[in-house]
Amino acid sequence: MQEEGEMVTPGEVLGKATELKAGKGAYIGSYRDTDLQYVFSSLTGLRRTVSPSPDSPDQRPTVEVTGHKAHGAVPEPGSVVIARITKVMAKTASADIMCVGPKSVRDKFTGIIRQQDVRATEIDKVDMHLSFRPGDIIRALVLSLGDARAYYLSTAKNE
């Protein structure tokens, strides 16, 4: 078995699946043509073993491989994003997401704020054109992954 902090490349055996759990940068597969399940590395980087929390039922340590390439941040439901309004329509406004939490995004992500998600009270009396103008920088909460085109955003929370 290899030691902690060692550099590994894709396909290297990190340990037996009965003794370890596969974290990020690792996967479980069968070794050659045997039925034995092993944990393999799927990235180039440093291996790290994380011991389980004492109250979890599964007491196997998790093995991870951390690569060097930092992938851009991706919005997910519940994250707070900074966005720029690009277009205001009668019932929706669209925005380009610029930051997820403290991190700026690398790829282009678009979001939509629907009329009912603009504010917490009197949601039926919202006038989109009085609420947003193109170019406005807003802080919004990601409600859901939305449709194929855009995330659904909300500015309705009272802060």
Place this chain on the structure above:
Amino acid sequence: MEFVNPEGLRLDGRRPLEMRQLRAQIGAVAKADGSAVFEMGNTKVIAAVYGPREVQNRSQQINDQALVRCEYSMANFSTGDRRRKPKGDRRSTEISLVIRQTMEACILTHLMPRSQIDIYVQVLQADGGTRSACINAATLALADAGIPMRDLVTSCSAGFLNSTPLLDLNYVEDSAGGPDVTVGILPKLDKVTLLQMDAKLPIDTFENVMQLAVEGCKAIANYIREVLLENTKQLEYRRGL
């Protein structure tokens, strides 16, 4: 024509079971997410990987895995006679497909649903074995991009000329018209992902030739691993400064 002389040397001075010199460099294209240059003797290939990123053409989007695309091209100056080749001719379409299928077999595509990974490979110098060199370059570029893979894929060719199995054919040996077996393997998992031969060969000879190509693949895999580890060490070192 004599491809192995009585002293047991090939046209370029190699022994029958000898491979050409390997050279690799990671990070050749600054704008790409991952890139590499791979050389096998006088064959030189550059590969760039973009992604995983949003699918450009929504009708191609796959809901439970990533879409892998590959484009192979040959630079006009890559061959002896400078020729303008039409983009998307039969040969390059076929090699694009071969590389795509080989890389798709090793990328953990289910981890990146609704996204796409683009692999661009271009031959800068062609001296036989471009197919193998492209696959090796693509592997390095994918590893550099940090795309999760089952294993490294490596590829190597072998042939059978003058009733001798030859490893890693160059252009002259390749165009001799003899059998040319290109093999791609997952070295640690010991699995074959690519096997191509467009000639007839008795089964026992074929097994010898294929075994030779597999040995070549393993040697390349060791070299690629070394290059990757060295590159990671360099990055660590720079981070430490």
